[in-house]
Amino acid sequence: MSNRLIHSQSPYLLQHAHNPVDWFPWGPEALKKATSENKPILVSIGYSACHWCHVMERESFEDEATAELMNAHFVCIKIDREERPDIDNIYMDAVQAMGLQGGWPLNVFLMPNQKPFYGGTYFPNQQWKGLLANIADAFEKHEDQLAESAEGFGKSLNRKETEKYGISTGEQELDPDELAEIVAKITAQQDPEWGGMKRAPKFPMPAIWSFLLDYGLLHRDEKIINEVLFTLRKIGMGGIYDQLRGGFARYSVDGEWFAPHFEKMLYDNGQLLELYAKAFQGSGDRFFKEKVTETVGWLKAEMLTAEGAFHAAQDADSEGVEGKFYVWQYEELKALIPEELPWFSRLYNLKPGGNWEDGVNILFQTENEQTIATEFGMDLNDFKVNLQEIKDMLLEARNQRVWPGKDDKILSGWNGLMSAGLIQAYRATGEISMLDLAIANLEFLKKNLVIDGVLHRAYKKGKAYTPGFLEDYAAVIRASLMAFEATGEARWLDFARPLTDLCLAEFYDETDGFFFFNNPKAEKLIANKKELFDNVIPASNSIMARNLHRLSLFTYEEKYTKIASKMLGGMKELILQEPAFLCNWASLFLEKLVPTAEVAIVGKGATEKAREFHKTYLPNMILAFSESLTENAAILSDKTPDPAGNALIYVCFDHACQKPVGTCEEAISQLPYLA
Numbered sequence: 001m002s003n004r005l006i007h008s009q010s011p012y013l014l015q016h017a018h019n020p021v022d023w024f025p026w027g028p029e030a031l032k033k034a035t036s037e038n039k040p041i042l043v044s045i046g047y048s049a050c051h052w053c054h055v056m057e058r059e060s061f062e063d064e065a066t067a068e069l070m071n072a073h074f075v076c077i078k079i080d081r082e083e084r085p086d087i088d089n090i091y092m093d094a095v096q097a098m099g100l101q102g103g104w105p106l107n108v109f110l111m112p113n114q115k116p117f118y119g120g121t122y123f124p125n126q127q128w129k130g131l132l133a134n135i136a137d138a139f140e141k142h143e144d145q146l147a148e149s150a151e152g153f154g155k156s157l158n159r160k161e162t163e164k165y166g167i168s169t170g171e172q173e174l175d176p177d178e179l180a181e182i183v184a185k186i187t188a189q190q191d192p193e194w195g196g197m198k199r200a201p202k203f204p205m206p207a208i209w210s211f212l213l214d215y216g217l218l219h220r221d222e223k224i225i226n227e228v229l230f231t232l233r234k235i236g237m238g239g240i241y242d243q244l245r246g247g248f249a250r251y252s253v254d255g256e257w258f259a260p261h262f263e264k265m266l267y268d269n270g271q272l273l274e275l276y277a278k279a280f281q282g283s284g285d286r287f288f289k290e291k292v293t294e295t296v297g298w299l300k301a302e303m304l305t306a307e308g309a310f311h312a313a314q315d316a317d318s319e320g321v322e323g324k325f326y327v328w329q330y331e332e333l334k335a336l337i338p339e340e341l342p343w344f345s346r347l348y349n350l351k352p353g354g355n356w357e358d359g360v361n362i363l364f365q366t367e368n369e370q371t372i373a374t375e376f377g378m379d380l381n382d383f384k385v386n387l388q389e390i391k392d393m394l395l396e397a398r399n400q401r402v403w404p405g406k407d408d409k410i411l412s413g414w415n416g417l418m419s420a421g422l423i424q425a426y427r428a429t430g431e432i433s434m435l436d437l438a439i440a441n442l443e444f445l446k447k448n449l450v451i452d453g454v455l456h457r458a459y460k461k462g463k464a465y466t467p468g469f470l471e472d473y474a475a476v477i478r479a480s481l482m483a484f485e486a487t488g489e490a491r492w493l494d495f496a497r498p499l500t501d502l503c504l505a506e507f508y509d510e511t512d513g514f515f516f517f518n519n520p521k522a523e524k525l526i527a528n529k530k531e532l533f534d535n536v537i538p539a540s541n542s543i544m545a546r547n548l549h550r551l552s553l554f555t556y557e558e559k560y561t562k563i564a565s566k567m568l569g570g571m572k573e574l575i576l577q578e579p580a581f582l583c584n585w586a587s588l589f590l591e592k593l594v595p596t597a598e599v600a601i602v603g604k605g606a607t608e609k610a611r612e613f614h615k616t617y618l619p620n621m622i623l624a625f626s627e628s629l630t631e632n633a634a635i636l637s638d639k640t641p642d643p644a645g646n647a648l649i650y651v652c653f654d655h656a657c658q659k660p661v662g663t664c665e666e667a668i669s670q671l672p673y674l675a
Helices: 011-015 026-037 051-061 062-073 086-097 124-143 143-157 176-187 206-219 222-237 266-283 286-303 329-334 343-349 369-373 382-396 412-429 432-448 470-489 490-506 540-555 556-578 581-594 606-615 664-668
Strands: 043-047 075-080 104-110 116-120 454-462 463-466 597-602 619-627 650-655
Touching: 011 051, 011 062, 011 075, 026 043, 026 075, 043 051, 043 086, 051 062, 051 124, 086 104, 086 143, 104 286, 104 463, 116 124, 124 143, 176 206, 176 222, 176 556, 176 581, 206 222, 206 266, 206 382, 206 581, 222 266, 222 286, 266 286, 286 369, 286 412, 286 432, 329 343, 329 382, 343 369, 343 382, 343 606, 369 382, 412 432, 412 470, 412 606, 432 470, 432 490, 454 470, 454 490, 463 597, 470 490, 470 619, 490 540, 540 556, 540 581, 597 606, 606 619, 606 664, 650 664
Parallel strands: 043 075, 597 619
Antiparallel strands: 043 104, 104 116, 454 463, 597 650
């Protein structure tokens, strides 16, 4: 037997298509049924790579007795949070407003009018059945009390974020001392032993390290730069990083980057690819380059479609066991690499009885390769060659195992994040194949996910569906602007501008100066939310504000930068209070304060000079180049080569240019630093 989810595109919804629960997808049919039959709605939200979502499905949603309770008393709606982050945002906010812990699976009980009155995350089966019975009884006997409670939560959900956090937009003075205070607050929370923030579980949080790296480079603060590089080394040596194949898991359950939840998400890997590329550019340390090339190798081998798009995620579980695909029994390794096992075990902290639960080993590096090579009397270069051979051999053996599940839908915003990562990887390594991957990906999005000017969120089996959210637009616009900088092709600037203008027309709220996450004109929901806080993915408003800032510098259109400045002005006090959750906003603070350099290169040899610029990571600048005179971007207008037609480099601030120069070294000397 199958339920209505059988017609879904989402792998997560399809996982539930044969449950005995009479699941509906989110839509008019389910909402109408709840109203006409006066039944409470149960909304259950998860995603395909979520371990506890699988556990709850096995225990409860596949259980006939539990399904009977659910079907008798509720209209049951299953939602993939990756397809509908807007609905997830609303009901996650509601559960947290109830004083309950948020997370996934998210299970929320609503009145027939969609207003929530109770919720929670994972429930063991007995507890879940008890809760279902209690809520069904309460709805039958005390519907009016539940309705009253739901009205209260409904009002709370409709409070504007700007009202909730006391934000009013408007330009404000930016003070270097305030920026230093922001940095001091964040660095005080760092873990000096393991890197990252002092907490467990540990999430990589790329926006934090990207901001601190930029600040360190612009302030010429070696201590801060080294702290960032220390964190990135610890993550890259940890169990959170796939030491054989490349790619990062979502987070580690401990404070040492040791034991991950093993799912690999495209959005994490796109951002971390970009960050590790910057780390390599800034330091020249080949450790960071290795993580970049290995992660791109994983991406090409396991996530890339024939059309040039990237799948959403790889699951944590295989054969119903979390991490089974990635971990090793000591005896298994002994049979495969008997002679090399002593030094390999020392490098990755492997133990005969296992270094993790159930007697298995996670590859987890705590010493650098030079230390281990010296200890075993090996030359470092020979050690590296041997290590690569062993890794290749073990990867081949691992690939014979039952693979974890794959979420093979394509999400435009996550693909945008990965394209940005690939463009930065190209800049760092000079590998043109990485740029080719990024451009092919953006071509795919442009061709398949933009329909009549509207970007769509998801794509599967040749079909785009669900109009995009601000997260999607913001990430794709950012990647397009980076593609313009990397290629010099005006079509990428021309792709970014109409998407930005659509956001201003459809998502922008004139009343408070910020963008809605969902397009309020596309579908009527019980609340329209704005995403302001930077999380594992930075807030869509902060990405958008930075896009507007950069777009204004490329196009000389003041309307874009005025909106960005007002948004930053509104957020400034919050950034000063809680900077660790507003680091992408802090990056905009840095860009506006310094100010951002506008670099234009025009004339014969411009492409080669642009490539020289790309090699070094220079935060807080934009770059446009052309081999010939062009009007294709305002930043390039009125810029001329030298009398022989050779490229000149113009470094400008607020559209006022310094004396044009012929070499990158001279141009770099004109770039500003933070005193």
